[in-house]
Amino acid sequence: MNLSSAPGFDELFDPVFLDRVNALTLRIAAAQKGGRLADQRTSARGQGSDFADFKPYVAGDDLRAIDWNIYRRLGKAFVRVFEERQDLPVYILLDVSRSMFVETPPRIGPAMRTVLALAAVTLGQQDAVSLMTVSDDMGTAMKNVSGKGGITRVAQTLADQVAQGRSALAGAVARLASMRLRRGLVILVSDFFDDDGLEGVLAALEMLPHRLLLVQMVRASDADPTLLPDLDGDVVIEDGERDGAGMTVTPELIARYRAAYRDFTDSLDAFARQRGATLVRMDADGDVLDQLVPVLTAGSVLP
Amino acid sequence: MSFTEFGWPLTLAGMIALAGIVFLLQQLRARTRVLRLPTAGLWVQALRDTPVRVLGGRFRYWLAYLLILAIALLLWLAAAHPQLVSAASGGGLQCFYLDNAALMTGGGDLARAKRALLADVRATPADRREVILGDAVGTRLLAPGESVSLLSRRLDMVSAETRPSTFATWGATADAATVHYYGAWGAARGAPQSARLRYGYLADPVPDNRGIVALGVTPAASGQVGKADLLVTVAAAHRPLPTAADLRWTENGRRITPSRVEALGDGRFLARDVDAAGEMVGVALAQGDGFAADAKAAIRVADRRPIKVALLDGTPPAVRAAVTADPSLTVVPAAEAQVVVGNPVAVRVAGRPGLMLSDASAQTFTFAGPDESQRGPLAARLDALGLAQLDAGALADALHRPVGVDVRDARQRRITAWRTIFAPASPFVQSPAMPVFVSRSIHWLGQRQPWHSFVQVGDGGDPLTASLDKDETAVSLTDRATTLAAADTSAHPAVVNGAGVWPSDLPFLLLLLAAGVLLAVEWWLVQRRVIP
Numbered sequence: 017m018n019l020s021s022a023p024g025f026d027e028l029f030d031p032v033f034l035d036r037v038n039a040l041t042l043r044i045a046a047a048q049k050g051g052r053l054a055d056q057r058t059s060a061r062g063q064g065s066d067f068a069d070f071k072p073y074v075a076g077d078d079l080r081a082i083d084w085n086i087y088r089r090l091g092k093a094f095v096r097v098f099e100e101r102q103d104l105p106v107y108i109l110l111d112v113s114r115s116m117f118v119e120t121p122p123r124i125g126p127a128m129r130t131v132l133a134l135a136a137v138t139l140g141q142q143d144a145v146s147l148m149t150v151s152d153d154m155g156t157a158m159k160n161v162s163g164k165g166g167i168t169r170v171a172q173t174l175a176d177q178v179a180q181g182r183s184a185l186a187g188a189v190a191r192l193a194s195m196r197l198r199r200g201l202v203i204l205v206s207d208f209f210d211d212d213g214l215e216g217v218l219a220a221l222e223m224l225p226h227r228l229l230l231v232q233m234v235r236a237s238d239a240d241p242t243l244l245p246d247l248d249g250d251v252v253i254e255d256g257e258r259d260g261a262g263m264t265v266t267p268e269l270i271a272r273y274r275a276a277y278r279d280f281t282d283s284l285d286a287f288a289r290q291r292g293a294t295l296v297r298m299d300a301d302g303d304v305l306d307q308l309v310p311v312l313t314a315g316s317v318l319p
Numbered sequence: 320m321s322f323t324e325f326g327w328p329l330t331l332a333g334m335i336a337l338a339g340i341v342f343l344l345q346q347l348r349a350r351t352r353v354l355r356l357p358t359a360g361l362w363v364q365a366l367r368d369t370p371v372r373v374l375g376g377r378f379r380y381w382l383a384y385l386l387i388l389a390i391a392l393l394l395w396l397a398a399a400h401p402q403l404v405s406a407a408s409g410g411g412l413q414c415f416y417l418d419n420a421a422l423m424t425g426g427g428d429l430a431r432a433k434r435a436l437l438a439d440v441r442a443t444p445a446d447r448r449e450v451i452l453g454d455a456v457g458t459r460l461l462a463p464g465e466s467v468s469l470l471s472r473r474l475d476m477v478s479a480e481t482r483p484s485t486f487a488t489w490g491a492t493a494d495a496a497t498v499h500y501y502g503a504w505g506a507a508r509g510a511p512q513s514a515r516l517r518y519g520y521l522a523d524p525v526p527d528n529r530g531i532v533a534l535g536v537t538p539a540a541s542g543q544v545g546k547a548d549l550l551v552t553v554a555a556a557h558r559p560l561p562t563a564a565d566l567r568w569t570e571n572g573r574r575i576t577p578s579r580v581e582a583l584g585d586g587r588f589l590a591r592d593v594d595a596a597g598e599m600v601g602v603a604l605a606q607g608d609g610f611a612a613d614a615k616a617a618i619r620v621a622d623r624r625p626i627k628v629a630l631l632d633g634t635p636p637a638v639r640a641a642v643t644a645d646p647s648l649t650v651v652p653a654a655e656a657q658v659v660v661g662n663p664v665a666v667r668v669a670g671r672p673g674l675m676l677s678d679a680s681a682q683t684f685t686f687a688g689p690d691e692s693q694r695g696p697l698a699a700r701l702d703a704l705g706l707a708q709l710d711a712g713a714l715a716d717a718l719h720r721p722v723g724v725d726v727r728d729a730r731q732r733r734i735t736a737w738r739t740i741f742a743p744a745s746p747f748v749q750s751p752a753m754p755v756f757v758s759r760s761i762h763w764l765g766q767r768q769p770w771h772s773f774v775q776v777g778d779g780g781d782p783l784t785a786s787l788d789k790d791e792t793a794v795s796l797t798d799r800a801t802t803l804a805a806a807d808t809s810a811h812p813a814v815v816n817g818a819g820v821w822p823s824d825l826p827f828l829l830l831l832l833a834a835g836v837l838l839a840v841e842w843w844l845v846q847r848r849v850i851p
Contacts (some may be wrong), residue, residue, distance in 0.1 A: 115357040123357065207357045238358055250351045255359035262351060263366045272365035273358075280361060 019114060019256060020122035025175035028132055029168065036305050037136040070094040104143040105160070105200030107192065107226065108135060110174070113151045113183035114256035115209055116233070121300075123233040127205045128174045129304040130231055134203055135170040137312065139163060147173055150206065152181035154188035182257040183209060186216035193223040202226040205298075207233045209255065214280055218287045228293030232284060235300050239277055241270055329468070383841075383850035390837045397830035402444040402823040411496025412463065413443050415519070418453035418502025419477055420484035421612040421801050428522040429479045432501040435520040437474070439499060441467050441822045449495070452477060453502065457489050481612045483798045486510055504811035505804025518814045529555040529604060530613025530802035532586075536600075536620050539592050544646050545624040547595040549577070551602050551616075553586045554799050556806030560586045561604055569601040569617075570594075597622030610805040616797050626765040629653040631669060633662025633676055635741035641754040648761060658764045663735070672731055672764040674757075676738040683714075683722045683737050686763075687729035697726055705759025708752035717746045734760050 073082055073093035081095040110131050116124040131147070138145050139162060147158035147170060157173045185206060192202070202224055210217045221228060237243040247265055254260035263269060288295035298307055356362070417436055423429045440448055440461065450461035450470055460477070461470045484506030490498065497515050500507050503522040510516065532554045539546035553561045563580045566588060577590035593600060601617035608614065628648050630639050638660060642648050653659060659666050659673040666673035686704060694700065701707045711722040718739060740747040747753050822828075844850045 115359075118355040118357060120355075209357050209360050211360075237356075241358075244354065244356075246352050246354055248352075252351050252353045253356055253359045253362045254353065255357050256355065258359065260353065261359060261363045261366065263362065266369075269362075269365055269369050272368045273362055276361045276364045276368070277358065 019117040019179045020120055022117070022175065022177050023125045023128060025172055028128060028175055029171040033129070033305065034136055034167065037133045038140060069097050071097055104138070105146070105198045106138045106143055106203060107146045107148065107197065107200060108203045109148050109150050109188065109192070109205065110177070111183060111185065111206030112149045112177050112180050114179045114181065115183055115207055117179040118256040123207060123300040126298060126300045126304050127233050130205055130298055130308065132171055132174060133304060133308055136167045139166045145170065148192070149177060149180070150185055150188040152184050154191050182211055185210040186212045186220045189217065189220035190223060193220065193225070199225050200227070201229060203229040203231065205231040205233065208284060211257070214283050218283065221287065222291065228291060230284070230288060230293055230295045232295065232297050233300050234297050241273055386837060386841050386850070390834050390841065393830050393834040393837065397827055397834065401826040403821055403825055411447070413448045413497050413499065414493060414495030415440055415448065415450045415499045416453055416486060416489070416501065417450065417460070417477065418484050418486050418500065418506055419479050420453060420502070420506060421479070421481045422484060422503035422506050422805055423522060424479040424481065424612045425522060425525070425610060432520040432522070433474045436501045437467070437471060439519050440470060444823050451489070453484060453486055453489065454480070455485065483801045490516070503804070505807035508807065508809070508811070518812055521811055521814055524808050525609035525805050526556065526808050527558050528608050528610045528802060528806040529553065529558065529561055530610070531602060531604065531616040531797055532613070532799035532802050533797050534602060534616040534618050536618055538623065541592055543592060545595055546592040547620050547623065549590040549593050549600060551588045551590070553604070554802050556803050563588050565605045567603045567605050569603070570598045593620060595620045595623035613797070613802045613805070625649040626761060627651040627655055627657045628761055629656030629659045629669065631659050631661025631665035633665055634660050635676060635738065637741045637743070637748045637753060638676070638757055641757040642761070644754065645758050647758065658761050673733060674760055674764065675733060675735045676741065677735060678738050680735045680737065682725035683740065685725045685727060685735040687727040688732040689730065690728060691726050692728050697724060703759065704763055705756035708755055710750060710752065713746050714740060732764050732766065734764060
């Protein structure tokens with residue numbers, strides 16, 4: 017089967033696109049402490065500009081932190097403690113299974129632009145980005161890249177991706193959950209059509225100790241298959257990952273499909289609500305940033 | 320292998336056409352489209368959830384059902400092969416008789432009769448028709464149930480023959496419900512006329528027909544060896560009989576003039592002392608007419624010239640005397656001889672058919688020749704061999720030995736006879752049988768042609784006579800009845816044929832056509848997705 021190719025480096029590394037990304041930020045309520053100093057709010061106390069609390073002075077504390085007004089009123093020395101901002105580890109999982117490449121144009125293009133945009137935002141705020149690919153198995157393409165200069169590396173890594181095998185999201189996510197990683201944000205960019213079904217994927221996602229940002233790559237014809245001009249009569253539908261399924265398209269079959277798709281999306285929505293995750297439905301035929309901006313410009317998009 | 324419905328050419332053409340149609344349909348076939356969608360898994364799930372079609376379910380596609388039902392019913396009816404039944408043909412077996420006798424030799428008559436026959440046969444249901452050819456045995460050209468396409472090919476092989484019609488004889492025994500005749504009224508009027516006899520085609524008569532109705536040959540009455548007399552009989556229907564001046568004589572195609580032709584009256588002429596040299600002698604009427612089959616006749620006159628005999632060493636005086644006295648035999652030197660006579664050594668040296676005289680042979684008379692032992696019982700050939708008048712008993716008493724005859728196969732004809740029976744004191748030499756034996760045996764050795772004195776086709780209702788021994792005799796019509804029938808202008812019944820009637824297969828063809836049209840409509844509707 018002929019599969020479409022992923023966008024090349026020049027296509028991805030578009031300065032206009034990256035300029036538009038600069039206006040976006042990615043915040044979570046509180047990153048896990050233990051990271052290096054950065055912009056994300058944490059529970060760590062130390063250096064910073066955001067006042068957090070007072071504590072009795074003990075030997076060794078920085079004398080510059082003593083609040084002399086309190087000492088004058090109470091006669092006891094208290095020092096001011098500040099909230100220490102650290103970096104946010106962001107783990108981006110990109111689905112590169114064959115189903116992402118099967119259409120013309122393929123969904124992998126907007127999916128990669130989404131990843132690039134999120135990586136650029138992350139790197140722009142001094143957070144660390146790890147990029148992993150998901151197909152038959154999970155592969156680590158890039159680990160703990162930080163700094164704005166890393167965006168070039170991210171773009172190159174994305175451009176090097178090719179279609180690989182079948183979707184095994186559940187296994188890949190379960191493997192990620194088993195890794196002892198610093199808690200951060202997991203961004204999963206995929207069509208979520210997994211061989212084991214959505215239930216397996218959601219069960220694996222439930223095991224993740226990280227915050228979740230789910231980006232579902234969709235098209236309008238997914239929900240309304242009548243938009244497909246060739247969907248009529250006897251057809252063979254294939255996703256590049258399994259043998260084509262032959263069927264005769266009837267109104268009854270279309271109704272059944274719509275019900276199945278509705279169940280699929282409802283399950284994903286319910287999981288996101290229940291898990292406190294952010295779910296973004298990215299229309300593969302629309303502009304990526306136009307769809308990301310409403311989500312990211314509000315600042316802290318993740319609870 | 321043969322195809323009953325179609326011939327080879329049509330079958331092959333149909334195969335090629337079908338291959339083309341199937342190819343086109345293959346090109347037009349609704350090919351399964353391949354859609355590449357990531358949602359394939361959900362489609363499979365939807366397909367799995369869709370209940371299978373079961374009996375009793377809601378019926379959706381009435382138009383498709385009715386269309387397919389109509390096509391199936393049309394094909395089913397076509398398979399039943401319905402045929403039109405003409406009210407005029409009545410019930411029972413319809414027998415079509417094509418007369419290809421001499422009266423149909425006129426220009427175009429047989430072709431017109433064939434066309435009328437084909438048209439009528441096509442208009443008759445296959446299981447109620449048969450076609451008979453008016454030959455000697457009444458060959459069946461088309462059996463009930465056979466396709467008419469076979470008939471057209473078989474008719475191509477039918478031609479008119481110069482022999483009398485056998486329709487009257489055949490018609491007397493035919494048991495068909497209705498007989499349709501295609502021939503000449505002159506031949507049909509002799510058949511029993513009844514309501515079941517109908518005429519599909521009758522050839523136009525030749526009112527001024529004259530013809531040769533008999534031709535015979537006999538040894539010349541003058542007694543001359545090597546000569547024969549020819550008897551010719553002519554007849555005319557509505558005009559004066561031909562005279563001797565109207566006769567043209569030929570010998571092997573060359574014009575000859577007999578030395579004397581006598582008019583015997585009543586249309587009979589006798590040509591005397593014609594050379595009997597094994598040539599084909601023909602006679603024709605100087606003025607032709609519209610019926611050429613009886614305008615000429617020919618007969619092969621047997622070779623009756625004297626046989627050249629060489630008398631070699633060992634020839635008994637009695638044999639020499641018998642040969643010399645026989646005018647049908649001429650004594651010549653050995654080099655010119657057709658037959659030799661002498662002792663075995665001399666005959667073998669000569670290398671020609673010969674009469675060998677020797678006392679060494681086991682039997683009194685031994686006849687040898689190619690396939691001689693298979694020529695039938697010896698008793699039936701004693702006259703040809705010259706032994707019919709032999710008094711075997713007296714000869715055996717005189718010789719004190721049993722007299723016997725033997726027949727053997729040999730490459731060349733030879734006769735071996737005891738020399739002692741030709742001794743002067745032998746009772747055989749004294750008997751009249753001796754010169755007969757010598758003459759007949761030498762003629763047997765010379766292989767003279769049999770004498771066919773009279774050749775007439777169809778005399779006595781046996782037309783097969785005409786086909787016998789064609790190498791030896793010429794086949795001529797020479798039938799008075801046929802000659803007169805050709806000129807028969809009497810009123811004949813009306814000709815009724817099926818021209819203009821629809822072919823009996825028309826319903827079958829229309830059903831196939833309708834099925835084809837509905838198939839095309841179905842395809843058109845499927846293409847436009849009006850029906851699934």
